[in-house]
Each structure stands twice: as structure tokens, then as C-alpha cells.
Amino acid sequence: MAVHEVTHDLRTAAPEIEAGQPPRYALRLLGGFGLERDGRVVTVPQGARRLLAYLGVRQKCARSEAAGTLWPGSHEDRARANLRTMLWRLHRVTPEPLVDEDDRLALAAGVTSDVATLGAAATALLAGGSPVDVGPGVPALATGELLPGWYDDWVLTERERLRQTQLYALEALAERLTSQGRYSEAVQVALTAVQLEPLRESATRTLIAVHLAERNINEAVRRFELFRADLGRELGVAPTPWLERLVRAGLHPG
Secondary structure, eight states: OOHHHHHHTOOOOOSSSSSSOOOOOEEEOOOOOOOEEEEEEOOOOHHHHHHHHHHHHHHHEEEEHHHHHHHHTTTTHHHHHHHHHHHHHHHTTSOOSSSEESSSSOOOTTTEEEEHHHHHHHHHHHOOOOOTTTTTTTTOOSOOOSSTTOOOOOHHHHHHHHHHHHHHHHHHHHHHHHHHHHHHHHHHHHHHHHHHTTTTTTHHHHHHHHHTTTHHHHHHHHHHHHHHHHHHHSSSOOHHHHEEEEEEHHHHHO
């Protein structure tokens, strides 16, 4: 089973909208910026993309926070003026508002963000949610990085935060699937975590644990040796004794 099919099981609903009124706008920030209205691409001016993307990540924030973050080198009055201009431009992009402007700025109720959906799915899983909760239209955990090619300070910070969240959630999902005896799926999920961060020992440990649980000893040892070689070559260190003991226990159970 492909990893996107496995992590499809992790889907959770985004904040509910009125019955019979599904979200009309889908904001994509993982793997690149994109906005769709009922499945059709919406063109957003380059400058206004930054504000929409920021709200897609933060979900809700004060005007002063958005202005200061998006225009960090500008005087406060200039930053606030820039924000007003971007809001005006966004209001001209679509028939319905994309941003709510009450006391705080937020995405409008009809706009869903893949970042928010990913965060909700990961939070639910890490809190003990079941990987068999299925819901339509929610991106898998194995998604692209946040806004590739963007180098704003806030993007770099959020990119790393999301990557760590994704890794922890993938490891937790692989462990949950292993405990349910769904080894093939667990291997695919664990491999995705390893591919995201090849030198992360917890990801490799999760993958090895799946192989040991299904009594695939040769594959577990092969994965351990690959990891040890990579660590030595890239960092000049060895795996922790904990990982070595895991493999030895698999070789000599009981």
C-alpha cells in the first residue's frame, strides 16, 4: 500500500462549516503556494500571497503581529499601511472574502488550509487518536515542505516546526499500525519518516521495530547496518546503545 493511502487514514475534519455548506476555497502551502475555488485555480497577486500564507499557517493573529512579521524592516506605520493594502488586494481577488477582519485577522470560514489540516491530524494522532478515522479531502502526513523557495524568517521557523511535527506523527502512526499487526502499512509510513530525515535515529528505530515485529530479521539488520554506515560517514558517530540492544534482542528473542 502506498504511503499516501496509509496516511489517508489519519484524516480529520477541519473546523466545521454550516451543514450543506462545504468549504469553497482550498489554500495549499505544503509543496508550494496555491489557491483553488471549487477545484479551480485562483490567481493571487504576489504580495498578497504572503499575507494569505501567513494566515494559513497562523490561522488567527493580531493586525500588529501580521504587519510586524511580514514587514519586519519597516516602520510600524508603514507596516500597517502595507497590511491595509494587502487586505484590499485580497478582497479584490475573489467574490467572497478570504480573510475575516474582526478584532483579529483570520482565514474566512470558507477557506481551508492544508497546514491547519496537517496540524490537526498530527495533534489527534499524537494525543492517541485512531489511525482508522477516515474523512474526505484531507492531505496525508507525507506532504511537501512548507512554501519551498520562500526564505522569510517566519517561513523558515514554521517549516522546521512542521517538519518535526510530521516526523513525530509518522513515527507514532507507524508504531500504532505495528501494534495492530498492519506491518506492510507500518513499514511504508516508517520509511517515509526515514526518507524525510535519514539520520534521525528515532525514525530508523521505528522502522527496525516494525521489521522485528513481523520477524523480518534480515531486513532489520540490513537497515541497522545502513544507518550505522550513514551516521559514521556523515557525522562520525555510532548509533546509540539503545538501538543496538533493540537489534540484538531481535536476533536472540527470549
